[in-house]
Amino acid sequence: MKNRAGRLSTGQGGNKLVAGLIAALIALTVLLVVVLFIINKDSQNDQQYIANTAEMRVLSQEIAKNATEAAGGTAEAFDQLRRSRDEFQQLWTSVTEGNPETGLPASELAQQSGVQQHWNSVRENADSILSTREAVLGLHEVARTLNETIPQLQVEYDDIVQILLDNGAPAEQISLAQRQSLLAERIVRSVNNVLSGDEDAVIAADRFGRDASLFGRVLEGQLNGNPAMGISRVADEDAIYGLEAVDELFEFVSQNVDAILEASPDLFKVRTAASDIF
Structure with missing residues (x-):
C-alpha cells in the first residue's frame, strides 16, 4: 500500500x-x-x-x-x-x-x-x-531682349557713321556717332554683368544706368541739338532717318532702366543664396 x-x-x-x-x-x-x-x-x-x-x-x-x-x-x-x-x-x-x-x-x-x-x-x-521669382525672370527677359536689340542699334549707328562720312559731315558728329555705338556695346555688357549676380553686379547696374542715361541724352541731342552738351543737330536726312530708327530701338532700353536697377539687388541675393545652398 x-x-x-x-x-x-x-x-x-x-x-x-x-x-x-x-x-x-x-x-x-x-x-x-x-x-x-x-x-x-x-x-x-x-x-x-x-x-x-x-x-x-x-x-x-x-x-x-x-x-x-x-x-x-x-x-x-x-x-x-x-x-x-x-x-x-x-x-x-x-x-x-x-x-x-x-x-x-x-x-x-x-x-x-x-x-x-x-x-x-x-x-x-x-x-x-x-x-524673387518674378523679379529674376523679368530681369532675364529684359536682358534677352536687350541682347537682341543692342546689335541692331549698333548696325544702325554703323550705317549713320558711313552716311556722315560720305556726305562730309562735321568730324564731331561722326566721332559722336562712333562713341554711341561703343556705348551701346558697354550697355549690353553691363546688363550681362548684372545677370552674373556677383559682387560686381551692383557696380555694373550703376554703370548701366549712367550709360543708358548718357546714350539717351546724346541721341536726343543728335536729333534736336543740345548746346549745353556741345552737340549740334544732325542735318543729313538719311542720317536722321537712321537716328529715328535708333530712337525707336532704344525706347525699350529706356523704358526698362528702372526695372533693371530695381531687380539687380534681388538677383544678387538669389545668386548668393544659390551659392550658399551649393
Whole structure:
C-alpha cells in the first residue's frame, strides 16, 4: 500500500514538472514571438529610415541644382525647387518627428545628427530664391531682349557713321556717332554683368544706368541739338532717318532702366543664396 502511494506521489510530481515545463515552454515561445515581432518592427523602421534618407540625399542634390538654375533665370527651376524643398521637409519631419500614418517613430539619432541646422539654412535660402521669382525672370527677359536689340542699334549707328562720312559731315558728329555705338556695346555688357549676380553686379547696374542715361541724352541731342552738351543737330536726312530708327530701338532700353536697377539687388541675393545652398 505504501509503495502504491509512493508511486502515485511520484507520478503526480512528474506531471507537475511536465506541466511546468510546458508552461515555461509556452511562455518562452510567446516571449520569442514578441521579441521577433519587435525585431521585425525595428527592422522595418530601419528600412523606412534608410529609404527616407536615401530620398533626401537625392532631393538635396536636386535643390542645389534647381537653385543654381533658378538664379540663372530658368522658370521651370523655380517650380522644381519648390517641389524639392517641400518633399525634403516632409521626409525630414517623418524621420525626426515620426509618422503616425505608418507607425514610424521619431528617430533620436536623426534629431542629434546636426542635419536640422544645415536644413534650416538651406530652406531659408530656397525661400529667398522663390520669393524673387518674378523679379529674376523679368530681369532675364529684359536682358534677352536687350541682347537682341543692342546689335541692331549698333548696325544702325554703323550705317549713320558711313552716311556722315560720305556726305562730309562735321568730324564731331561722326566721332559722336562712333562713341554711341561703343556705348551701346558697354550697355549690353553691363546688363550681362548684372545677370552674373556677383559682387560686381551692383557696380555694373550703376554703370548701366549712367550709360543708358548718357546714350539717351546724346541721341536726343543728335536729333534736336543740345548746346549745353556741345552737340549740334544732325542735318543729313538719311542720317536722321537712321537716328529715328535708333530712337525707336532704344525706347525699350529706356523704358526698362528702372526695372533693371530695381531687380539687380534681388538677383544678387538669389545668386548668393544659390551659392550658399551649393
